[in-house]
């Protein structure tokens with residue numbers, strides 16, 4: 001019998017080239033996604049331990065929130081926030097950070113009626129229209145921690161402790177804290193004057209952005225990454241010499257607590273951070289060695305923002321917090337090849353074994369034993385190879401013969417020794433063997 005002729009269907013290509021994700025955005029998938037979920041888990045566990053409750057705030061907020069929160073005159077608001085007008089005429093912005101949204105939520109939901117302190121944390125994507133480069137994305141993720149409560153230097157130190165713990169547990173071996181105090185509005189008013197005097201004769205050499213900053217927001221001059229501006233910055237007066245008594249004593253105590261907690265830090269008197277709401281303690285945590293501080297990208301940054309709540313028409317509540325750059329952490333993850341180690345690998349041969357295995361998987365899941373399996377594979381050799389790749393200490397083998405007699409083979413992957421046991425005992429047997437391995 002001759003086959004009917006195949007119809008040739010010509011589909012016109014919709015695009016000359018396949019579409020790419022928008023500039024500065026990226027997909028997160030295997031193997032990076034393993035680090036991503038691990039970091040979220042570490043943050044979540046430590047948040048619980050330190051008493052932080054999770055909060056989710058919208059990705060869109062009123063444009064005015066960031067203009068007043070982060071501040072007009074900052075790069076984030078002036079250049080990097082995605083803002084648009086809705087069909088209804090409202091001006092909205094994609095959140096470039098969490099802090100302002102969380103403060104807005106605190107006020108809106110009267111969280112000042114909650115028992116003090118209120119500790120909140122969040123995890124999610126943020127948007128900044130930056131020039132994409134290593135470690136800088138237009139959509140990126142942060143883990144954000146905010147503390148609302150008593151103005152005590154122990155709070156600043158405890159937050160820095162939490163930040164260093166997350167970084168350490170995640171596996172970043174070399175990192176250091178940079179810390180500074182930018183005082184209260186009064187200290188800064190005095191400091192701005194001396195800074196203006198210092199830069200007064202140097203404005204011609206500054207980059208075009210800094211020329212504007214000199215007029216609009218002189219502290220931002222200390223934040224510039226331009227090489228010439230950085231050189232000029234080296235001779236600038238240091239804010240620590242212009243702190244009032246209270247700010248100075250607060251900073252001194254934060255430092256003492258860090259010493260007590262054994263947290264290594266370096267004082268960076270020119271650290272001002274790129275957001276306007278900060279006062280007193282500001283800090284960043286950088287990867288690598290302190291000698292390379294100038295070049296090192298910040299893994300996280302934060303500080304006090306005692307005046308933001310009031311500025312946004314809320315109660316007078318001091319606050320302190322930090323945010324971790326998730327992509328920067330992932331890029332530095334100690335072991336790029338995040339292993340997916342499993343406790344045991346389940347191999348099967350034949351249909352009846354496959355059916356039994358589906359039930360067995362559920363039992364292992366309930367017992368919280370990490371299992372590897374591949375139901376689409378029938379070859380024992382290929383399955384044992386996968387068990388090896390996943391570093392499983394044991395493999396369980398279920399063939400027709402075993403199914404028939406309610407048995408299962410347990411194989412020690414290191415010694416290749418095999419033993420046949422009752423299927424009903426398999427979870428307990430695996431548990432026992434794993435416990436022995438760990439002891």
Ligand code: HAM
Nearest residue numbers: 097099135136137140298299300301302321322323325
């Ligand atoms: P931030 O310094 O703007 O602070 O951001 C915190 C961290 O987010 C940075 O240290 C960096 O790791 C990461 N990050 C920032 N921009 C990007 C980007 N374009 N691409 C990739 N990663 C980036 C804040 O956002 C404050 N809200 C932190 C805070 C919380 N302060 C008090 N509470």
